[in-house]
Amino acid sequence: MALVLNEEDDMLRDAARGFLADKAPVAALRKLRDEDDPLGWSRALWAEMAQMGWAGILVPEEYGGIDYGMVGAGLIVQEMGRNLTASPFISTAMMAVTALRAGSEEQKQKWLPAIAEGKSIIAMAVDEGVKHDPAKTALKAEAYGNGYRLNGSKAYVIDGFDADALIVAARTSGEPGDEAGISLFIVEKDTEGLSSLRTKLLDSRNYALNAFDDVDVAGDALIGTLDEGFGLLESVLNVGRTGLAAEMLGAAEQSFDMTVDYLKERKQFGTIVGTFQGLQHRSAHLYSEIELVKSAVLKALQMFADAPTMAGAGAALAKAKAGEVAILAANEAVQMHGGIGMTDEFDIGFYMKRIRAAQELLGDYAFQADRLASLRGF
Amino acid sequence: MSDLEEFRKETCAWLEENCPAAMRKPMRSEADACWGGRNAVFTCDEQKLWMERAGAKGWTAPEWPIEYGGGGLTREQAKILKEEMAAIKARSPLVSFGIWMLGPALLKYGSEQQKKHYLPQIVRGEIRWCQGYSEPNAGSDLASLQTRCEDKGDFYEITGQKVWTSYADKADWIFCLVRTDRDVPKHNGISFILFDMQSKGATVKPITLISGRSPFCETFFDAVKVPKENLVGTLNKGWDIAKYLLTHERAMIGDSGSGGDIGGRSIGQITVDSLGTDAQGRLADSALRADLARAEIDGWAFMLTMERMKDEAKAGQGIGARSSMLKYYGTELNKRRYELLMASKGHAGLEWEGEKSRDGELPRAWLRTKGNSIEGGTSEVQLNIISKRILGLPAS
Numbered sequence A: 001m002a003l004v005l006n007e008e009d010d011m012l013r014d015a016a017r018g019f020l021a022d023k024a025p026v027a028a029l030r031k032l033r034d035e036d037d038p039l040g041w042s043r044a045l046w047a048e049m050a051q052m053g054w055a056g057i058l059v060p061e062e063y064g065g066i067d068y069g070m071v072g073a074g075l076i077v078q079e080m081g082r083n084l085t086a087s088p089f090i091s092t093a094m095m096a097v098t099a100l101r102a103g104s105e106e107q108k109q110k111w112l113p114a115i116a117e118g119k120s121i122i123a124m125a126v127d128e129g130v131k132h133d134p135a136k137t138a139l140k141a142e143a144y145g146n147g148y149r150l151n152g153s154k155a156y157v158i159d160g161f162d163a164d165a166l167i168v169a170a171r172t173s174g175e176p177g178d179e180a181g182i183s184l185f186i187v188e189k190d191t192e193g194l195s196s197l198r199t200k201l202l203d204s205r206n207y208a209l210n211a212f213d214d215v216d217v218a219g220d221a222l223i224g225t226l227d228e229g230f231g232l233l234e235s236v237l238n239v240g241r242t243g244l245a246a247e248m249l250g251a252a253e254q255s256f257d258m259t260v261d262y263l264k265e266r267k268q269f270g271t272i273v274g275t276f277q278g279l280q281h282r283s284a285h286l287y288s289e290i291e292l293v294k295s296a297v298l299k300a301l302q303m304f305a306d307a308p309t310m311a312g313a314g315a316a317l318a319k320a321k322a323g324e325v326a327i328l329a330a331n332e333a334v335q336m337h338g339g340i341g342m343t344d345e346f347d348i349g350f351y352m353k354r355i356r357a358a359q360e361l362l363g364d365y366a367f368q369a370d371r372l373a374s375l376r377g378f
Numbered sequence B: 001m002s003d004l005e006e007f008r009k010e011t012c013a014w015l016e017e018n019c020p021a022a023m024r025k026p027m028r029s030e031a032d033a034c035w036g037g038r039n040a041v042f043t044c045d046e047q048k049l050w051m052e053r054a055g056a057k058g059w060t061a062p063e064w065p066i067e068y069g070g071g072g073l074t075r076e077q078a079k080i081l082k083e084e085m086a087a088i089k090a091r092s093p094l095v096s097f098g099i100w101m102l103g104p105a106l107l108k109y110g111s112e113q114q115k116k117h118y119l120p121q122i123v124r125g126e127i128r129w130c131q132g133y134s135e136p137n138a139g140s141d142l143a144s145l146q147t148r149c150e151d152k153g154d155f156y157e158i159t160g161q162k163v164w165t166s167y168a169d170k171a172d173w174i175f176c177l178v179r180t181d182r183d184v185p186k187h188n189g190i191s192f193i194l195f196d197m198q199s200k201g202a203t204v205k206p207i208t209l210i211s212g213r214s215p216f217c218e219t220f221f222d223a224v225k226v227p228k229e230n231l232v233g234t235l236n237k238g239w240d241i242a243k244y245l246l247t248h249e250r251a252m253i254g255d256s257g258s259g260g261d262i263g264g265r266s267i268g269q270i271t272v273d274s275l276g277t278d279a280q281g282r283l284a285d286s287a288l289r290a291d292l293a294r295a296e297i298d299g300w301a302f303m304l305t306m307e308r309m310k311d312e313a314k315a316g317q318g319i320g321a322r323s324s325m326l327k328y329y330g331t332e333l334n335k336r337r338y339e340l341l342m343a344s345k346g347h348a349g350l351e352w353e354g355e356k357s358r359d360g361e362l363p364r365a366w367l368r369t370k371g372n373s374i375e376g377g378t379s380e381v382q383l384n385i386i387s388k389r390i391l392g393l394p395a396s
């Protein structure tokens, strides 16, 4: 498939660009932060996005979605990155939907239409330690009555605070570190023994520490096959990683555009600073790096449909490269803005903080590079 | 079956029948490349056969129009051809400055007669070309070139010196930038002209590189007579052609560096071959492994960028200033890759002579990569072009 967008993609992107710049610019994030909003995103805005079909962008039509596919989801999230729009798009519309598409008919009926309508928020509860490492899952699920009993905790769960349900990676056999023996369960918010504590991170988004203390679920809470959930979990994570990569691409592009604009405007030594070759070359280098990210992200998005067996490698490539370059873009943006770049009043710091979080979530550069190296036989 | 699937099937069948077995092995080094030309030296009969067959089919220049000897393929078809050639590890049947550089320029600026005359020869590998751009005092500042070209009525007369002319000693013809007007601003007095290197008054003197090899020359012209019909485009308007050609040259140089395999193995695999792995199948040297992973990530992302830019370019159009980005990134990346290869071979990578190292193939190739970020315009010049033409940052 050619590495270009088609007309429909262009239209979707333009619509997203217009809508987000209007309704959810950086100022909206700043407001959520300043008001210490407990959710970290706006329910009213999410409802509007759902109306435009975004919440159901990966949901099959028979369950009320538009089933546009990953390229469309990536374009939306890229525009969100440009505007630093906070929303449960990646957690719910991308990752949870991917997990549930592999679920039972009842699970699909119950959750997918509600997600597409913007009514249900579902978070993926995977990591437990300070670094992303899904195989290390220790939270235990043991057979109990007709179902399972869960004990343990999940940390830094994206959009896990006040979510309607969590999809939990749990250990049903084996030891932490084993890929085998992991199973996925969907656990609803008000289930007894489940607690949710908001964890504030530097990007002002919604994260939670979810503790499971004798949480009992019925047998039909299992998604997919017992003990064999790792493959599905990886598929879900690859979707999330690619989503974060697209978001970081948007954030990097916007940081870069702001910087180049500033270089054309700011005067020192009687001339605009953009005439200095030291800054020009760094800008040109960053431009080149961002071009690489665009290609990696688009290819990764396309692979979910065109080359599913390669999607894991594509996601690792996109996540690694986007994270690396977005960090560079944010650092260069602050440096080339001089003192003003360090102020809270100026938006660039918000980009820097979001990028720092996004590159860490679901596996940082070293994590993705390690995966790729293994896949490539070294 | 869709047209493209049909095309794929036909392509496979054609390759199966026409690509000799000996040409279905990755090239081990530059020495295995087939350059064609009047004095072509082939490594084996199959190499000649492969060039001739591919040339006759136009598949040495798959996307050029059929009327000029090309393959007449669409971008999609050309991609399929490339994929199917890669699938059987087929070597490029012909590498040529004519295909990479002169051809695109002639297609855009040449007269009908010039296209009909020169392009088919290029496709078939009959004439090998060299590039007469740089001069001793005109490197990055190419437009200050001084090689003189005077109108003598029936012919032009060219006198001056070029330098760093790659393969001038092996080439049959030269595409050359000459000064045809000295009384105007430097960019407005340059013309683009073609001539036979056998012409009286043209001499070459090879220069030895740090690799110990000598692919390029000093080139001298002493009153070389050139027929008037050899001028391409308009007199004094050669700079536009020169720049257009450079965009193709740059994309090509970037591409040849890029992230692909070397001798059919990725740099990670080559390192495993050399150093072995731990029990988990990982390279034991974790710092080297991390650097290799970084280079492979950049290499893959870069190859995708080449592909994307070609996909985005409108049919028949070049990619303009973005070729500077490809040139810059691809060559810097290639230098990194060869640094890693040298590390992966350790002391053995330093061997300069003898059968085992094939006379120092790796260290010589490593040294050669240092020129990648100089030839075709230096990295610094590419960054200047990106700043100015793409980002719109003004010159100081």
Ligand SMILES: Cc1cc2nc3c(=O)[nH]c(=O)nc-3n(C[C@H](O)[C@H](O)[C@H](O)COP(=O)(O)OP(=O)(O)OC[C@H]3O[C@@H](n4cnc5c(N)ncnc54)[C@H](O)[C@@H]3O)c2cc1C
Pocket: B130, B131, B132, B133, B134, B135, B138, B139, B140, B141, B163, B164, B165, B166, B167, B216, B371, B372, B374, B375, B376, B377, B378, B379, B380, B381, B384
């Ligand atoms: C392997 C190889 C093959 C070649 N083949 C050919 C060929 O076939 N035909 C041909 O015509 N030429 C060829 N060249 C020549 C090549 O195009 C020139 O070497 C190149 O353009 C640089 O010119 P220069 O060597 O005079 O360096 P200079 O221009 O003198 O540059 C010296 C240094 O100054 C820097 N510099 C110059 N101007 C600027 C600026 N404005 N801003 C910032 N930095 C600047 C350069 O980047 C470089 O680092 C080849 C060169 C090599 C290495």
